[in-house]
Amino acid sequence: MDVAALFDEYExxxxxxENQLLASLPDSEWARWSPYVEPVELPLGRVLYExxxxxxxxxxxxxxxxxxxxVLDRGAxxxxxxxxxxxIIGISLFMGxxxxxxxxxxxxxxxxxxxxxxxxxxxxxxxxxxxxxLLRYTQALLTQMAQTAVCNRHHSLDQQLCRWLLLSLDRxxxxxxxxxxALIANMLGVRREGxxxxxxxxxxxxxxxxxxxxxxxxxxxxxxxxxCECYAVVKKEYDRLLPGTLAV
Amino acid sequence: MDVAALFDEYExxxxxxENQLLASLPDSEWARWSPYVEPVELPLGRVLYExxxxxxxxxxxxxxxxxxxxVLDRGAxxxxxxxxxxxIIGISLFMGxxxxxxxxxxxxxxxxxxxxxxxxxxxxxxxxxxxxxLLRYTQALLTQMAQTAVCNRHHSLDQQLCRWLLLSLDRxxxxxxxxxxALIANMLGVRREGxxxxxxxxxxxxxxxxxxxxxxxxxxxxxxxxxCECYAVVKKEYDRLLPGTLAV
DNA sequence: CCCGCTGCGTACGTCACCGCACAGAAGCGC
DNA sequence: GCGCTTCTGTGCGGTGACGTACGCAGCGGG
Numbered sequence: 231m232d233v234a235a236l237f238d239e240y241e242x243x244x245x246x247x248e249n250q251l252l253a254s255l256p257d258s259e260w261a262r263w264s265p266y267v268e269p270v271e272l273p274l275g276r277v278l279y280e281x282x283x284x285x286x287x288x289x290x291x292x293x294x295x296x297x298x299x300x301v302l303d304r305g306a307x308x309x310x311x312x313x314x315x316x317x318i319i320g321i322s323l324f325m326g327x328x329x330x331x332x333x334x335x336x337x338x339x340x341x342x343x344x345x346x347x348x349x350x351x352x353x354x355x356x357x358x359x360x361x362x363x364l365l366r367y368t369q370a371l372l373t374q375m376a377q378t379a380v381c382n383r384h385h386s387l388d389q390q391l392c393r394w395l396l397l398s399l400d401r402x403x404x405x406x407x408x409x410x411x412a413l414i415a416n417m418l419g420v421r422r423e424g425x426x427x428x429x430x431x432x433x434x435x436x437x438x439x440x441x442x443x444x445x446x447x448x449x450x451x452x453x454x455x456x457x458c459e460c461y462a463v464v465k466k467e468y469d470r471l472l473p474g475t476l477a478v
Numbered sequence: 479m480d481v482a483a484l485f486d487e488y489e490x491x492x493x494x495x496e497n498q499l500l501a502s503l504p505d506s507e508w509a510r511w512s513p514y515v516e517p518v519e520l521p522l523g524r525v526l527y528e529x530x531x532x533x534x535x536x537x538x539x540x541x542x543x544x545x546x547x548x549v550l551d552r553g554a555x556x557x558x559x560x561x562x563x564x565x566i567i568g569i570s571l572f573m574g575x576x577x578x579x580x581x582x583x584x585x586x587x588x589x590x591x592x593x594x595x596x597x598x599x600x601x602x603x604x605x606x607x608x609x610x611x612l613l614r615y616t617q618a619l620l621t622q623m624a625q626t627a628v629c630n631r632h633h634s635l636d637q638q639l640c641r642w643l644l645l646s647l648d649r650x651x652x653x654x655x656x657x658x659x660a661l662i663a664n665m666l667g668v669r670r671e672g673x674x675x676x677x678x679x680x681x682x683x684x685x686x687x688x689x690x691x692x693x694x695x696x697x698x699x700x701x702x703x704x705x706c707e708c709y710a711v712v713k714k715e716y717d718r719l720l721p722g723t724l725a726v
Numbered sequence: 727c728c729c730g731c732t733g734c735g736t737a738c739g740t741c742a743c744c745g746c747a748c749a750g751a752a753g754c755g756c
Numbered sequence: 757g758c759g760c761t762t763c764t765g766t767g768c769g770g771t772g773a774c775g776t777a778c779g780c781a782g783c784g785g786g
């Protein structure tokens with residue numbers, strides 16, 4: 231099947247520089263990259279790389295959202311960070327490790343682009359703006375991971391759900407998430423029933439509308455009020471390090 | 479007061495390359511660095527940098543251990559990573575952010591060395607082995623943070639205490655930690671009483687000996703058996719990325 | 727149309743950890 | 757030795773999340 235046709239079918243945008251990291255590249259660099267950048271469809275659940283596995287490509291989501299998920303021996307899991315149109319999947323390619331101990335899964339279907347590992351690595355090693363941009367992004371990602379650790383320790387499921395919704399919302403065009411409660415539970419590393427209850431409270435309060443795997447956010451301001459400080463800290467750090475990459 | 483005298487008093491080693499990151503530098507690079515590297519005493523509780531604060535130096539512990547601690551609004555806190563003789567404090571200097579949202583506190587008194595921020599940054603920007611070494615270290619630190627996040631979510635206080643003891647032990651010469659239960663609780667982000675109980679169990683089982691702020695580890699193998707997978711994962715990743723930097 | 731699948735709501739007992747409160751024990755200065 | 761501070765041990769009620777087990781409701785296919 232023709233990839234471009236598929237994209238049309240899903241009404242997905244084909245401009246690679248919808249990805250804010252690619253958009254932040256100086257034109258001179260982008261000119262070198264663009265021949266190698268290829269579009270990919272990113273359906274829900276697609277695994278971009280497995281823990282410890284070899285990465286063939288780096289991914290740049292545009293409309294999709296990808297979760298970095300850590301899976302424990304016994305099957306329990308937890309999301310350690312989320313990446314959307316502001317970022318890249320595969321930082322360990324240039325950090326030098328080749329692999330990561332986490333798994334990257336598409337959390338919200340959409341489109342993206344990819345680049346062969348070798349291309350990214352040689353571009354990174356040229357130094358200059360590419361290197362600094364990627365490292366600044368990594369620093370922002372690092373903040374998100376640290377905050378996730380603290381949040382897991384100290385904050386309630388209700389607060390964490392709000393945080394998670396907001397993080398996802400920041401990486402979407404609209405205010406609708408296609409996502410079952412079981413999947414959210416998986417991301418947050420909690421029970422599915424816990425999410426049902428927390429989401430029920432938000433629904434009752436009129437902040438969101440939940441209908442069989444489709445969440446509509448109705449009152450974003452109230453969500454921000456209910457969540458813990460973690461969301462604001464992470465958001466602020468992204469804005470500081472990568473100005474203009476996240477919407478709103 | 480004379481710094482060297484202080485160091486003698488504490489019987490601390492004055493060789494900067496006791497720090498494994500410095501030791502891993504090629505001799506040619508080290509020759510350039512060494513004039514700028516100055517010894518520092520790192521007493522318990524010393525704050526190397528504050529959340530959001532400006533960093534004047536990067537630190538390279540030799541016998542000291544430093545915790546990266548995140549402090550929440552209400553005073554609650556959690557450790558997100560620990561750094562000893564295998565690493566560096568101040569990665570955000572070269573990652574591009576200048577500051578971090580965490581605090582660096584000396585967790586176990588000892589010695590270390592430091593380097594002016596500007597020197598580190600120019601050395602990093604030369605690219606080559608220095609850059610790749612520092613990035614590989616950062617990647618290992620990243621793994622530690624991710625694992626901390628998951629551990630906070632899924633594992634019991636008992637397991638986490640064992641993990642914490644082992645991580646600290648790996649960064650010490652002997653098997654004795656100078657550390658009150660209140661401080662450990664602070665690091666783990668739990669109640670002091672919880673640590674008392676968990677440590678009591680380990681004491682009763684003969685794995686450690688606890689005496690007013692001094693922990694002696696008696697049976698390391700058993701500790702490893704009681705902890706969660708998180709310790710092994712992190713250890714393995716450090717060994718893979720930075721071979722030979724951690725003892726044992 | 728009915729069946730079956732998937733997603734959501736509810737209920738109940740259990741448990742780890744929390745917050746608080748207080749008592750004993752070890753070290754230190756005088 | 758005395759008194760103070762610091763550190764550690766213990767006890768008790770509260771609670772948020774867990775594991776388990778069902779019931780029900782939308783939705784699509786045979």
